[in-house]
Amino acid sequence: MLRSLAAVLVACAAFAAPYRPAPGEARFAEMLDRERHPLEAREAAKAYLAAHPDSWLACEVIGMVSLNTDGDLPRALYWFTRARKLLEARYGGAWGPEAPTGYYSSVLGFQASAQYRMERYEDALRTLDAHDRLFLKQRPVDHAWPLMKLGRFREARRKIDEAVAGGDPRDAATALNTLAAMEAESDRPEEAFATQMRVYALDLLRGKDRDCTLIRNAADGAWHLGLLARAEQLLLEAAEHFQPGSVTNPWGDLAFLYLQEQRLPEAMDAVKRMHQWAFRTLPLPAETHWNTRQTLTGGLLLSCGATDEALAIARRVRERPDRHATGSARDGQREAGTQVFLYQALLDALARDGEELSFAPWKRRPAILLRMARHQVEAALARRRAGTLLMGNRERLGQSLRVLAPQAVAELPGSEVLLPRIAGAGVAEAEALRLLARTGPAADRERGFLLLGLGAARLERGDAGSALEALAAAEPVLPAEFAVLHTQLLALRAKAQAARGDRAGALASLAAVLQRDGGELRRAGLRIPCRIQTSGPMAAEAAGLLASSPRLEPDPRGFRVVVEQTGAGGLQGGLDGPQGTVLCRFQVAPGADRDATVREFCRQFHRKAFGPRIDLSQQQIRSLEGSTLSSQSAEEQLKGILGN
Numbered sequence: 001m002l003r004s005l006a007a008v009l010v011a012c013a014a015f016a017a018p019y020r021p022a023p024g025e026a027r028f029a030e031m032l033d034r035e036r037h038p039l040e041a042r043e044a045a046k047a048y049l050a051a052h053p054d055s056w057l058a059c060e061v062i063g064m065v066s067l068n069t070d071g072d073l074p075r076a077l078y079w080f081t082r083a084r085k086l087l088e089a090r091y092g093g094a095w096g097p098e099a100p101t102g103y104y105s106s107v108l109g110f111q112a113s114a115q116y117r118m119e120r121y122e123d124a125l126r127t128l129d130a131h132d133r134l135f136l137k138q139r140p141v142d143h144a145w146p147l148m149k150l151g152r153f154r155e156a157r158r159k160i161d162e163a164v165a166g167g168d169p170r171d172a173a174t175a176l177n178t179l180a181a182m183e184a185e186s187d188r189p190e191e192a193f194a195t196q197m198r199v200y201a202l203d204l205l206r207g208k209d210r211d212c213t214l215i216r217n218a219a220d221g222a223w224h225l226g227l228l229a230r231a232e233q234l235l236l237e238a239a240e241h242f243q244p245g246s247v248t249n250p251w252g253d254l255a256f257l258y259l260q261e262q263r264l265p266e267a268m269d270a271v272k273r274m275h276q277w278a279f280r281t282l283p284l285p286a287e288t289h290w291n292t293r294q295t296l297t298g299g300l301l302l303s304c305g306a307t308d309e310a311l312a313i314a315r316r317v318r319e320r321p322d323r324h325a326t327g328s329a330r331d332g333q334r335e336a337g338t339q340v341f342l343y344q345a346l347l348d349a350l351a352r353d354g355e356e357l358s359f360a361p362w363k364r365r366p367a368i369l370l371r372m373a374r375h376q377v378e379a380a381l382a383r384r385r386a387g388t389l390l391m392g393n394r395e396r397l398g399q400s401l402r403v404l405a406p407q408a409v410a411e412l413p414g415s416e417v418l419l420p421r422i423a424g425a426g427v428a429e430a431e432a433l434r435l436l437a438r439t440g441p442a443a444d445r446e447r448g449f450l451l452l453g454l455g456a457a458r459l460e461r462g463d464a465g466s467a468l469e470a471l472a473a474a475e476p477v478l479p480a481e482f483a484v485l486h487t488q489l490l491a492l493r494a495k496a497q498a499a500r501g502d503r504a505g506a507l508a509s510l511a512a513v514l515q516r517d518g519g520e521l522r523r524a525g526l527r528i529p530c531r532i533q534t535s536g537p538m539a540a541e542a543a544g545l546l547a548s549s550p551r552l553e554p555d556p557r558g559f560r561v562v563v564e565q566t567g568a569g570g571l572q573g574g575l576d577g578p579q580g581t582v583l584c585r586f587q588v589a590p591g592a593d594r595d596a597t598v599r600e601f602c603r604q605f606h607r608k609a610f611g612p613r614i615d616l617s618q619q620q621i622r623s624l625e626g627s628t629l630s631s632q633s634a635e636e637q638l639k640g641i642l643g644n
Helices: 005-014 023-033 038-051 056-070 073-091 101-117 121-134 140-149 153-165 169-185 189-204 212-224 228-238 250-260 264-280 283-288 290-303 307-318 333-359 362-391 396-401 415-423 425-436 441-460 464-474 483-499 503-516 518-523 537-546 594-609 618-622
Strands: 528-535 552-554 559-565 571-576 582-588
Touching (some): 056 101, 056 283, 121 140, 140 153, 169 212, 212 228, 228 250, 250 483, 264 290, 283 290, 290 307, 290 333, 307 333, 333 362, 333 594, 396 425, 396 441, 415 483, 441 464, 464 483, 483 518, 503 528, 503 582, 571 594
Antiparallel strands (some): 559 571
């Protein structure tokens, strides 16, 4: 719906109206269109408007700058509405040959665009209807998306058919894109992907001038069918077609995909490129998905062990949701996902609080206990709010347990195993069993996800035996690409095996979790049975502190924690698996005193043993969020964003 002033002038000429702007109006219009000086054009238009308060063209230009340069939707809508009122008051509906009908058409188009982007779909449709009542040249494609967002699918389908029959290839592609969104929302992923590939074929005819949104949407269709390799291929293709005015950011989708596959180096690169892409776009599309970009950044930081930074982002995004006019998310869906993300981050923070408490000096313990209490209250509130939103729509829990469904609430990979705790174990179990009773391609495709959810629900209500049965059935049918879910399956199995007294099975599962992602052991609240082997008096002190860690429990036949004193006065050691496999090794240099060295070793032990298989330096952590990117070099753009 967004059009440039050049397009407006072409449209006006097409109406062959004799209207000519006044010299002052022509000047600021030229500054905007030919000279590309939007801010100067806006100031000139404001100055002209002060002397000529009935200049609807000045209002339109100010609105265009507010929309395209500032990304300020409310202000843009105000100016377009004012321009429309001035035109209607002046001509009173008598649009004779001397009237500026082309300009009036453009004002209505801009007003409808601002209204739909502000999720005022009924207002947008009324504006479009007012346009169509007056002008022969109609654009049914503009009606289709607002109608779809309102759930008026039959009317939207009629407009789509009109647009396709109109013969304009671009209108046809846009209309079919809306049709694909309707099919996805109707839970027909096969039909949606087929339509998206039809749009993809139309887009190929445009040559180099391709639409990254249409390519990205095809990737989204592949994702919902579990075709992750195909989705990645299409997203990388979309990333080659940058468009400054597009709300699409394929690097964000790639970051989500890489996080799901536990490809952390690729996810780090994708997050950096996601922010670079966003800072190259116009303000309006850059602001449209700010929340999504920040959530992905927080998810990456959480996966990499930067809990404090991730929690700060989770709190921030809770207060600033994205507009969803350009996507097919339903009311409450993204907010529920944001609350689940906050809950995830708080659980991780609580686990780290408990670990820190085990080795902190006694003077710091009251502050840690107070922080833990705050985190517990905040986590309870986030869980309650997420549960309310999750159960506010009768289909939302089931769609989320299915993982690939279009209305799943998960903003980050791996949050699905928390759903039974949030919604209630009995409710989640009943929903999983209902969905498992289905037949057909979707049932087969989603069986592994539903069995995983069933196992999590049964374990949450304390039935370890039935949980193990569900998890055993899930493992062979859960797609291998969903590495995060496989790691969580191992963690759930370890917890269930420990509850059943299967020591050997629990040890094997715990070792497998630690080899994939030690952070999952912390997130699942697990403890590893171990013996602590020491060498030297300072090592014995460290062992005494480690013995009180919430991540460890004494067992002479389990894992082995190694703590050794170095000749330089430091400590070294790590964690070995039950079969002697080295899981991590590290060294701590001598600190300010003996006590500082011992406590630093304990801190590093928890960081190394129960962290991901990739390490981030502090400077790398600061380079992920992208909040200070500018027009500098790429290396400079990726520095210092979380502050020193």
